[in-house]
Amino acid sequence: MYRFLLTRQWVILTLLGLVLIPVMIKLGFWQFHRHQHKVAQNAQIARNLAATPVPVTELAAVGRTLPHGDMWRRVTATGTYDTAHEVVVRQRTAADEQTIGYYVLTPLVLADGKAVVVNRGWIPAGDDLTKFPHVPAAPTGTVTVTGRMMVDETTAVSGIKDTKGLPPRQVMLINSRQQAKRVGRPMLGGYIEQTAPRTKDNSPELVPEPDHDSIGPHMAYAVQWWLFAAAVPVGWVVLVRRERRDRQTAAAREASEAAQPARTEPAEQAGAVSAPTEPGAGDGEPVARTAGAPD
Known part of the structure; x- marks a missing residue:
């Protein structure tokens, strides 16, 4: 079966x-x-966003990878901006996640001579991507920045290819080790995503707070x-x-078709017997009866 x-x-x-x-x-x-x-x-x-801000040096250190548990912790940093070594990060989206532009990275030099990379926010790309864009000037003098502590970006984690041969002062990744080589100054591991002070109308657009309400369709x-x-x-x-039912139906149909000639053969033979003929009739044809003739 x-x-x-x-x-x-x-x-x-x-x-x-x-x-x-x-x-x-x-x-x-x-x-x-x-x-x-x-x-x-x-x-x-x-x-981490609800925690009280702490000095950046409590979480970050030179040559130390920021622990994942400290990501998005709010920190403060006081120093002066090193605008001479300011760079922009290519192919970053604005808050609407549609418009492509740049992130502005400016080293903030602390009182002890060390520096920390600060992402001051987003600016539009402009028409000529081969030149350094117009960047709103960073505040001068001593400033105190508040922001979210972030882990250095790498190609393996972010999926962003670290393209070489870019125009001057343009990079693909936000990475403190890369910036330390460029600046020639010790850099704290990780970087600060600025949230305060709030920027003016002509300043970079601050990076919005990460979405932590949606859990996705997983x-x-x-x-x-x-x-x-x-x-x-x-x-x-x-x-x-x-399949079993179809095979049983097909088998039953074949059996029925095979038995059909055997059932009809006797009837066909009975129908083939001719009518009785009179004795002496030739060729098996019946003899015509004469009216009034005796049987």
Whole structure:
């Protein structure tokens, strides 16, 4: 009855289903873990943004990678801007996440001679991307900056290619180690994403606070993958039962067609017997009766 399962078509179909089930389950857990990561990240962002600002030197140090748990912590830094070593970061979007422009990076020199990179905000790209754009001037004299502490960008983490041969004073990544080589001054690890003081109308547009309310569709995707995994064996059973039913119907039809000639043969033979003829009639033709002739 189920011998058709040994055919090549059904063996391949069964093996394919056995492969798809664990793959779909794994993809579901992958999306579930992404959901958990997003939830944990949102909680960390909310917690760090609500914390009281601390001096930048409490979190960052020269040659030290900023711990992931300190990302988005609010810090303060007091010093003077080194505008001579100011650079812009290419291909960055404004708050609307559509308009392409630059981030403005300016080293802030602290009282001890060390510096920290400050992302002063976003400016539009302009028409000529081969030249250093017009950048609103940074405040002069001693300033105190408040902002969010961020980890240095790398190609591996950000996915941004560190393109070489760019126009002067233009970079692709915000990286304190790269800036330390350019400036020739010790740089604290990480950088500050400025939030205060608020900029004027002609100053760079401050980077908006990261979204920490949305958790994304990852949990829904995880449930979908698990439903797909459960549907594979159910679909396999449905297909097997349908194939069995179709084969039984076809077999019954063939048996009925094979028995049909055997049932009609006696009737055909009975219909082939001719009417009785009179004795002496030639060629088996019936003799015409004469009216009034005795039988």
